[in-house]
Amino acid sequence: xxxxxxxxxxxxxxxxxxxxxxxxxxxxxxxxxxxxxxxxxxxxxxxxxxxxxxxxxxxxxxxxxxxxxxxxxxxxxxxxxxxxxxxxxxxxxxxxxxxxxx
Amino acid sequence: xxxxxxxxxxxxxxxxxxxxxxxxxxxxxxxxxxxxxxxxxxxxxxxxxxxxxxxxxxxxxxxxxxxxxxxxxxxxxxxxxxxxxxxxxxxxxxxxxxxxxxxxxxxxxxxxxxxxxxxxxxxxxxxxxxxxxxxxxxxxxxxxxxxxxxxxxxxxxxxxxxxxxxxxxxxxxxxxxxxxxxxxxxxxxxxxxxxxxxxxxxxxxxxxxxxxxxxxxxxxxxxxxxxxxxxxxxxxxxxxxxxxxxxxxxxxxxxxxxxxxxxxxxxxxxxxxxxxxxxxxxxxxxxxxxxxxxxxxxxxxxxxxxxxxxxxxxxxxxxxxxxxxxxxxxxxxxxxxxxxxxxxxxxxxxxxxxxxxxxxxxxxxxxxxxxxxxxxxxxxxxxxxxxxxxxxxxxxxxxxxxxxxxxxxxxxxxxxxxxxxxxxxxxxxxxxxxxxxxxxxxxxxxxxxxxxxxxxxxxxxxxxxxxxxxxxxxxxxxxxxxxxxxxxxxxxxxxxxxxxxxxxxxxxxxxxxxxxxxxxxxxxxxxxxxxxxxxxxxxxxxxxxxxxxxxxxxxxxxxxxxxxxxxxxxxxxxxxxxxxxxxxxxxxxxxxxxxxxxxxxxxxxxxxxxxxxxxxxxxxxxxxxxxxxxxxxxxxxxxxxxxxxxxxxxxxxxxxxxxxxxxxxxxxxxxxxxxxxxxx
Amino acid sequence: xxxxxxxxxxxxxxxxxxxxxxxxxxxxxxxxxxxxxxxxxxxxxxxxxxxxxxxxxxxxxxxxxxxxxxxxxxxxxxxxxxxxxxxxxxxxxxxxxxxxxxxxxxxxxxxxxxxxxxxxxxxxxxxxxxxxxxxxxxxxxxxxxxxxxxxxxxxxxxxxxxxxxx
Numbered sequence: 001x002x003x004x005x006x007x008x009x010x011x012x013x014x015x016x017x018x019x020x021x022x023x024x025x026x027x028x029x030x031x032x033x034x035x036x037x038x039x040x041x042x043x044x045x046x047x048x049x050x051x052x053x054x055x056x057x058x059x060x061x062x063x064x065x066x067x068x069x070x071x072x073x074x075x076x077x078x079x080x081x082x083x084x085x086x087x088x089x090x091x092x093x094x095x096x097x098x099x100x101x102x
Numbered sequence: 103x104x105x106x107x108x109x110x111x112x113x114x115x116x117x118x119x120x121x122x123x124x125x126x127x128x129x130x131x132x133x134x135x136x137x138x139x140x141x142x143x144x145x146x147x148x149x150x151x152x153x154x155x156x157x158x159x160x161x162x163x164x165x166x167x168x169x170x171x172x173x174x175x176x177x178x179x180x181x182x183x184x185x186x187x188x189x190x191x192x193x194x195x196x197x198x199x200x201x202x203x204x205x206x207x208x209x210x211x212x213x214x215x216x217x218x219x220x221x222x223x224x225x226x227x228x229x230x231x232x233x234x235x236x237x238x239x240x241x242x243x244x245x246x247x248x249x250x251x252x253x254x255x256x257x258x259x260x261x262x263x264x265x266x267x268x269x270x271x272x273x274x275x276x277x278x279x280x281x282x283x284x285x286x287x288x289x290x291x292x293x294x295x296x297x298x299x300x301x302x303x304x305x306x307x308x309x310x311x312x313x314x315x316x317x318x319x320x321x322x323x324x325x326x327x328x329x330x331x332x333x334x335x336x337x338x339x340x341x342x343x344x345x346x347x348x349x350x351x352x353x354x355x356x357x358x359x360x361x362x363x364x365x366x367x368x369x370x371x372x373x374x375x376x377x378x379x380x381x382x383x384x385x386x387x388x389x390x391x392x393x394x395x396x397x398x399x400x401x402x403x404x405x406x407x408x409x410x411x412x413x414x415x416x417x418x419x420x421x422x423x424x425x426x427x428x429x430x431x432x433x434x435x436x437x438x439x440x441x442x443x444x445x446x447x448x449x450x451x452x453x454x455x456x457x458x459x460x461x462x463x464x465x466x467x468x469x470x471x472x473x474x475x476x477x478x479x480x481x482x483x484x485x486x487x488x489x490x491x492x493x494x495x496x497x498x499x500x501x502x503x504x505x506x507x508x509x510x511x512x513x514x515x516x517x518x519x520x521x522x523x524x525x526x527x528x529x530x531x532x533x534x535x536x537x538x539x540x541x542x543x544x545x546x547x548x549x550x551x552x553x554x555x556x557x558x559x560x561x562x563x564x565x566x567x568x569x570x571x572x573x574x575x576x577x578x579x580x581x582x583x584x585x586x587x588x589x590x591x592x593x594x595x596x597x598x599x600x601x602x603x604x605x606x607x608x609x610x611x612x613x614x615x616x617x618x619x620x621x622x623x624x625x626x627x628x629x630x631x632x633x634x635x636x637x638x639x640x641x642x643x644x645x646x647x648x649x650x651x652x653x654x655x656x657x658x659x660x661x662x663x664x665x666x667x668x669x670x671x672x673x674x675x676x677x678x679x680x681x682x683x684x685x686x687x688x689x690x691x692x693x694x695x696x697x698x699x700x701x702x703x704x705x706x707x708x709x710x711x712x713x714x715x716x717x718x719x720x721x722x723x724x725x726x727x728x729x730x731x732x733x734x735x736x737x738x739x740x741x742x743x744x745x746x747x748x749x750x751x752x753x754x755x756x757x758x759x760x761x762x763x764x765x766x767x768x769x770x771x772x773x774x775x776x777x778x779x780x781x782x
Numbered sequence: 783x784x785x786x787x788x789x790x791x792x793x794x795x796x797x798x799x800x801x802x803x804x805x806x807x808x809x810x811x812x813x814x815x816x817x818x819x820x821x822x823x824x825x826x827x828x829x830x831x832x833x834x835x836x837x838x839x840x841x842x843x844x845x846x847x848x849x850x851x852x853x854x855x856x857x858x859x860x861x862x863x864x865x866x867x868x869x870x871x872x873x874x875x876x877x878x879x880x881x882x883x884x885x886x887x888x889x890x891x892x893x894x895x896x897x898x899x900x901x902x903x904x905x906x907x908x909x910x911x912x913x914x915x916x917x918x919x920x921x922x923x924x925x926x927x928x929x930x931x932x933x934x935x936x937x938x939x940x941x942x943x944x945x946x947x948x
Contacts, residue, residue, distance in 0.1 A: 004789045004829075005899050007892045012793045012826065014892065016819075018885035019800040025767050025877025028866045031809045031855060033763075035816050038847065039800055042823050045835070053830045054900055061914055062922045064835050068842050069929045073936035075847045079854045080940035086858050087946060093866065094763050101760025764873050770880040777887050 009050035017043035030085065030092045034078050041071045115163055119177035119194040122159050122204065123243045125152040130236035137229025149232035150215045153239050157208035164201040173197055173622050176249060188308055195249035195312070199459065199623045203246045203391055206466045207384045211239045213592035214379040217474050220588035221375055221481055231271060231373065238264035242384055246391065251300045251310040254392065258296065258356065261385045262289045268380060269372040281371035288365040292355015299348030303399075305331050306341055312395060316626045319398045324637065339402065346399055346406035350413075353389025359447060360417045363440045364708055370432040374477030377432060382439045382473050383466035390446040390462055394624075397455050401630035404539035404638070411451025411532070411543055415550040418444030420705075422557035426564075427701035430487045431476045434565045438513065439469060441554055445528050448547050453631055454531025455624045456617040461524035464603050468509040468521055471596035475506035478589055479569060482582035491576030492569045498582040501590045503570045505597040510566045512600045514559040515668045520600055523607030525555060526664045527614065530657055536647035538638045552667055559671020567679045609657055789829055796822030807865050813851050820844040832909040 016039060023036025045064045052060025086092060129152030137145050167173050174197045182192040196204065215235060222228045241260025248254035262285075270282025304310055306328075307318050324339025333341040353359065358366035369381050380386070393400060393410060400407050418441045425437035442465050449458025480487060482499060496503040512521035533548035584590065606616035613621075639646045677683045691698040700706070799819025806812045820843045827836035907913040918926050 003785050003900050003902070005897050007895045007898070008789070008793075009826070009830065010892045010895075011889055012796065014885055014888035015797055016800055016823070018881045018888075019797065019804060021770065021884060022878055022881035023800075023804045025763065025770055025881060026874045027804065028763070029809055031851065032803070032812050035803055035809075035812060035851065038843070039803070039816065039819065042820070042839075042843070045839075046823065046826065049827055049830045049832045049835060052832070053904075054898065056901055056904060056908070058908065058913060058917050061832050061835055061909060062917050064832070065838065065914065065918060066922075066925055066929055068835070068838050069933065072842055072847060073933050075850060076936045076940040077943065079850055080942075080944035082854060083857070083944045092858070092860070095761060097762070098760030100762060100765075101758055761873070763877075767873050767877045767880065770884075771876055774880050774883045774887065777884065781887060781891050 006050060006054045009053075010047060013043045013046035013050065015043075016040075016046060028093050028095055030082055030094050030097075033094060034075075034082070037078075038071060038075070041067055115159075115166060115175045115196070116177050118159055119163070119175065119196055119247060120179055122156045122163075122208070122247065123194070123240050125155040125159075126236040126240040126243065128152060130233045130240060133229050133236060134233035137233060140229065142223075142228060145229045145232050146219045149236050150212065150219070152236055153208055153212045153215050156239065156243065157205070157212050160201065160204035160208050163196045164198075164205050167196060167198050167201050168619070177247075182252070185304070188304060188310070190252050190310065191250065192253060193249045194244075194247040194253070196247060197623055198620055199391075199394060200246045202459065202463060202620075204243065206463055207242050207246060208239065210383045210466055210470050210596070211235075211242075211379055213595055214375045214383075214470065214474065216588055217378075217477070217592040218373070218375040220586050221477055222373065225373075227271070231268075234264055234267045234271070235376070235379070238268070238380060238385070242388075245388055249312060251303065251312075254395075255293075255296060255300065258352070258388065258392075259293065261380070261388065262286065262293065262356070265289075265369070265380050265385055268376040269369045271372055271376070275371075278371035281365075281368040285365040285369050288362050289355045292352045292362055294352075295348045295350075295355070296352025299345050299352060302333075302341065302345035302348060305333065306338070306345065315396070316398050319402065319630055320626065322402055322630075324402060324634070342399060343403040343405045346396070346403045347409060349392065349396065350389075350406060350410055353392055353447075354413065355389075356392075357386050357389030357443050357447070358440050359389070359413055359444065360420060363417060363421065364711060366440055367433055367436040367704070370430070370436050374432065374473060374480060377436070378470045378473030378477065381436065382469040386439060386443055387446065387462045387466070390443065390450060390458055393447070393450045394455050394459055397450065397624055397627035398630050400450070401453070401627045402634055404537070404634065407451050407453065408537070408540040408543050409451070411448050411547050414444040414447025414449075414451055415547040415554070416444070417441065418448065418554035419550050419557065420444075422554045422561065423701065424704045425561040426557070427698060428561075429490050431479065431489050431492075431565060431569065432473075432487055434489070434561060435469070435472055435476060438472075438558065438562065441558060442469065442513070444554070445525060445551065448532055448551055449528040452532045452535045452537070452544065452547060453627075454528055454535060455627060456614075456620045457524065457527035457531045459620060460607055460614075460616045461528055464512065464520040464524040464600065464607070467596050467603060468512040468519075468600035471505055471509040471593060471600055472513065474589070474593055474596065475502050475509065478502045478585050478593065479582075481585055481589070483577060483580065486577060488576070489565055489568045493572045493574045494570070495574075495582055496570045499570075499584045501584055501593060505593040506566065506570065508597040509600050510562050514562050514671060515555055515664055516672070517665055518601075518604065520602075520604040520607060522664070522668075523604055523609070523614070526657075526661055527607060527617075529555070529664060530660050533660070536635075538635055538642065538644070538647065552663065555664060556667045556671045559668045560675050563672050563675030564679055567675060571680055609661075785829055789826065792822045792825040792829070794822075795819070796826065798822075807868075809855050809860070810852065813848055813855065816851075817844050817848050820848070830909075831904055834909060834911050834914045 020036040020039030020043060023039065024033055027033055027036065045067050048060040048064045048067070052058065052064075082092065085097065089097065091097070129148050132148050133140070133145050140148070163175065167175065174195060176196075177194040179192040179194065182190045184190060215232070218231070218235065222231055225231065238261060241257050241264055243257070245254055245257025245261060248257055266282045266286040268282075269285050270279045273279045273282070300310060303315065307315055309315060309318070322338060322342070324337060324342070326338040328334050328336050328338060328341060333344075336344075355362045366381060366386065370377055372381075400410070421437045421440035421444065425434050425441065428434045428437060442461070446458045446461050446465070449455070449461060476487075478499065479492070479495065479502060482495075482502075483492065486492075508519070512519040515522040515525045529548060529551050532551055533544050535544065537543045606619070607614050636646055678686055703709070796819050799815045799817075799822060802815030803812045803819065806815060820839060824836045824839040824844070827833075827839055
């Protein structure tokens with residue numbers, strides 16, 4: 001049991017993605033949903049880095065860098081939206097935010 | 103108006119012909135759009151003025167083509183369109199034939215407009231009435247003046263429309279609206295034949311211009327077998343017969359011949375001056391005019407000519423018989439019109455073209471006078487039309503009685519008046535013109551024509567006597583009154599014309615004046631008949647028959663027979679309705695009830711059509727309406743698709759609830775399914 | 783030898799943290815579990831020879847973003863009534879099933895992959911700050927500058943959205 005094969009890294013990434021996905025689809029607290037999104041971004045980063053390592057090229061690392069930057073921007077805006085949501089509707093439950101049907 | 107001051111009137115007329123059509127058209131537009139605000143006097147002025155202007159131009163045109171250097175004037179209006187390489191010109195042509203027609207249309211039309219100003223004085227829709235009437239004159243002018251078949255067809259349809267509008271003028275009355283519809287539908291059948299005829303001629307000759315057709319017709323060889331087109335394998339003669347029969351079908355519709363005459367008696371639902379103008383004097387003669395216009399083609403087809411003559415003869419006798427037992431003053435006149443139109447078709451069918459046109463003109467005068475006279479009677483008798491209620495009106499309505507009497511003498515063919523000469527010219531043509539191909543046709547048409555003439559004399563005098571003589575039988579408390587100048591004036595003018603037009607038909611040595619007058623128009627037709635006869639004689643191996651004699655001696659027996667026949671009819675009518683035999687008609691009606699009912703019910707032709715054509719059609723229509731349209735299309739397809747959409751929408755509404763997370767679930771499930779399909 | 787010894791425990795930590803995040807009712811607990819998961823992920827990044835990214839993961843994610851989360855949770859001052867109660871709805875069933883199916887499909891796909899092992903030898907300075915910096919300020923300069931503008935825009939946007947009155 002020496003080095004770990006690429007497939008295991010990828011499996012870890014997909015497992016993290018599935019958990020984040022489940023958080024996105026199942027949880028009703030908007031904050032937890034948002035955390036699920038962050039987790040999915042990390043899962044994507046995991047595959048970037050795994051392939052970068054496997055192919056010995058650094059481009060994957062550059063992509064992961066940008067993903068982190070975008071995640072930071074997304075977190076800022078997303079949390080601002082949470083605050084606005086609580087202020088206007090006094091709820092964080094996504095079930096109660098259904099104005100999209102109009 | 104510069105054309106008036108032009109040096110050569112024929113040159114100016116080239117641009118003026120269109121105004122014959124345009125004046126009444128503008129009159130119709132002005133009255134139709136603004137008539138309600140213009141007021142009665144202005145509407146009358148516009149309508150009568152427009153028709154009078156057309157009449158003036160027509161009269162100038164008639165003068166020009168009669169005495170000027172040219173016998174034909176063409177107004178090249180604009181190029182309408184081209185079908186393939188067949189150009190269709192919007193052009194108007196006037197020659198002696200159409201000039202005469204135009205003067206009759208606009209002249210009689212003008213008189214009837216004048217008459218209408220008083221006749222319609224109690225009607226609220228007078229402006230509509232005059233708009234329609236002007237529209238009719240415009241369409242009729244287009245029909246007469248058109249220099250090709252398609253322009254003629256536009257006018258043909260236009261008069262049909264005007265006729266429909268005027269028959270159903272009092273459209274709040276269901277029966278009258280229905281009569282208008284019937285006229286329209288029956289005419290459609292004929293118009294369909296007319297269109298097929300036009301198409302056939304385009305296919306055969308590649309042109310629809312009358313002049314070009316005339317030029318081409320001179321060099322026809324009927325036995326040529328056609329190579330191309332839908333008539334390939336036919337001989338040219340057979341194809342021309344086909345075209346002529348199609349066109350004649352159109353004529354039977356418009357001119358109320360067998361089997362399509364049924365609309366004309368019902369058309370009497372319209373105002374009486376309309377019956378005078380449209381359904382007696384002008385529109386219904388359009389078929390005769392059309393056959394005369396295309397006489398050079400009919401000349402090549404003995405079959406078509408024989409058909410025209412036989413249909414005309416049968417219509418003449420049939421309509422005359424139906425008129426026997428009619429008690430409605432206008433219905434009698436309507437059947438009389440059908441019968442007289444049959445006479446005209448005998449004329450064109452036997453090659454006596456000028457006689458047919460001459461009868462058309464004289465008939466326009468005296469029949470318009472008769473209709474206006476009946477209108478005058480109705481005006482005086484609270485719109486009553488049953489002649490059994492009239493009687494003795496001579497004392498109250500002297501002018502109407504006198505003019506009606508003159509016209510009755512004219513129509514029955516008693517010697518000195520125009521009707522005698524015109525009708526006799528036709529009968530003479532019928533038995534004098536030799537027919538190599540159908541030797542029985544002259545005898546047949548002549549015999550039938552004589553019986554029809556006898557019948558005409560009988561029923562006209564019967565009506566006249568019942569209406570104006572004897573004692574009043576009904577409406578005893580009502581006092582009839584003569585109309586004003588606007589009604590009496592046209593009556594006298596028309597009666598005068600019915601008398602005066604005899605000068606054209608006097609059997610002078612060398613032919614009647616009218617015959618010589620129209621000779622240039624029908625020269626091509628006569629030449630074609632001569633060619634056809636020569637060909638036929640060659641084929642049958644008989645000598646070419648000599649042309650009919652023109653001397654007075656040869657015609658005298660015919661004249662005497664016709665006169666005697668007319669007097670016999672008069673005698674019977676006098677004996678049965680005024681003389682000692684007053685109670686015989688009732689006895690006949692009682693003694694032979696089946697016969698009487700057959701006469702009174704017009705031989706059940708309407709009922710026959712109702713059962714054979716209308717009922718199956720309406721059953722089909724009902725099926726299409728109830729089953730196909732209401733159920734299959736409306737309920738199943740239209741509403742069904744809406745209901746189905748509703749159901750599906752109900753299903754998908756669940757997904758469209760605004761819950762973003764549920765949208766995400768749908769997206770996720772779809773993504774997984776796609777992954778499964780492509781990777782799993 | 784060392785790689786495998788470190789990878790599987792750290793992978794377990796990452797997945798366990800993620801599952802803890804999804805299972806906790808209180809968002810503060812969820813955030814803490816997520817931080818735990820991020821640490822595990824960062825360790826795996828180190829195993830993948832991405833030292834800089836691993837450091838950024840700790841600093842940006844676990845440090846900045848999660849602190850922001852917790853800060854917002856505190857700001858909103860949720861009480862017991864606002865916590866969600868687990869419910870079984872069609873949405874949760876289908877959502878969970880979809881996530882599970884996704885993982886299973888991907889697992890099947892990866893288990894079919896040929897047993898490719900990582901190359902043992904790496905270029906000099908692979909994943910170091912210097913080489914990543916040369917890459918970012920070299921071929922990736924345009925995306926990098928765009929990212930800085932994106933961050934500026936996100937900052938302005940966050941302020942505009944979150945402030946009650948501007």
